[in-house]
Amino acid sequence: MSTPLLTVDNIGRRFGGFIALEGVTAAFEANKVTAVIGPNGAGKSTLFNVLSGVLPPSTGTIHFRGQNLTGTPQHRFAHLGISRSYQITNIFPELSAHENVRVAAQAFRSRYNILINRAHLGELDAKAEAALDAVGLAAKGARTAKFLAHGEQRALEIAVALVANPALLLLDEPTAGMGPEETRDMVALIEKLARDRTILLVEHKMKMILGLSDRILVLHHGRVIADGSPQAIQADTEVRRVYLGQNDGYA
Numbered sequence: 001m002s003t004p005l006l007t008v009d010n011i012g013r014r015f016g017g018f019i020a021l022e023g024v025t026a027a028f029e030a031n032k033v034t035a036v037i038g039p040n041g042a043g044k045s046t047l048f049n050v051l052s053g054v055l056p057p058s059t060g061t062i063h064f065r066g067q068n069l070t071g072t073p074q075h076r077f078a079h080l081g082i083s084r085s086y087q088i089t090n091i092f093p094e095l096s097a098h099e100n101v102r103v104a105a106q107a108f109r110s111r112y113n114i115l116i117n118r119a120h121l122g123e124l125d126a127k128a129e130a131a132l133d134a135v136g137l138a139a140k141g142a143r144t145a146k147f148l149a150h151g152e153q154r155a156l157e158i159a160v161a162l163v164a165n166p167a168l169l170l171l172d173e174p175t176a177g178m179g180p181e182e183t184r185d186m187v188a189l190i191e192k193l194a195r196d197r198t199i200l201l202v203e204h205k206m207k208m209i210l211g212l213s214d215r216i217l218v219l220h221h222g223r224v225i226a227d228g229s230p231q232a233i234q235a236d237t238e239v240r241r242v243y244l245g246q247n248d249g250y251a
């Protein structure tokens with residue numbers, strides 16, 4: 001196995017006396033798609049929050065490209081190469097698609113560049129256009145975000161995450177609320193993005209996960225109960241008992 005892009009070692013997270021994550025240890029190789037699955041409340045979003053710097057872990061360490069991220073403030077994560085999308089669409093509805101991505105590009109840049117000159121503005125536009133193009137929205141840049149279809153809004157959210165050119169992209173339920181056609185488009189987009197970046201996604205649609213993922217990590221009550229190939233996870237009796245048997249999308 002090559003050097004992992006990301007390693008998490010004994011990650012735990014408490015909320016008061018409640019243990020949401022415990023003893024999570026895993027290494028993630030570059031340019032692979034890993035799905036994180038598990039029943040409601042298993043700790044999937046908490047893991048994503050920890051991996052994206054939204055929440056500090058209560059225990060354990062995270063290394064990204066060999067660097068220990070312990071104590072790193074959230075805004076540094078994007079600069080280090082880790083970006084995420086959220087479960088709930090997280091865009092400015094009154095701005096155009098282009099403006100949404102441009103604002104993100106500006107925010108990414110301006111923390112370290114207070115003075116933005118005309119050349120930089122052109123660069124921001126170019127970055128926004130490239131990100132829209134990467135998610136198939138090049139022709140929809142002028143459209144007000146709230147008038148985009150649901151699937152297009154989710155793709156726009158990914159474009160926002162892409163302006164930082166992340167090596168690691170965390171996608172929290174990217175197909176939530178989508179029908180079969182939009183789901184197919186999103187799968188095609190994730191496959192395309194995965195060619196040159198590492199993707200972790202939380203998803204509930206099992207057929208999609210089994211087709212898309214190189215690896216599946218299963219959480220239950222905050223612990224990893226299985227971690228392996230889609231075939232191994234499908235055959236795992238414990239996973240079937242706690243999750244797959246009750247998941248409609250699996251049938």
Ligand SMILES: Nc1ncnc2c1ncn2[C@@H]1O[C@H](COP(=O)(O)OP(=O)(O)OP(=O)(O)O)[C@@H](O)[C@H]1O
Pocket residue numbers: 015018019020038039040041042043044045046047
């Ligand atoms: N900020 C918080 N304060 C207290 N408890 C929390 C907090 N965030 C999450 N929890 C609890 O931690 C547990 C794990 O929640 P989490 O959202 O990570 O689960 P999940 O696997 O993403 O669930 P779902 O599939 O429903 O989104 C849940 O019991 C939840 O109530």
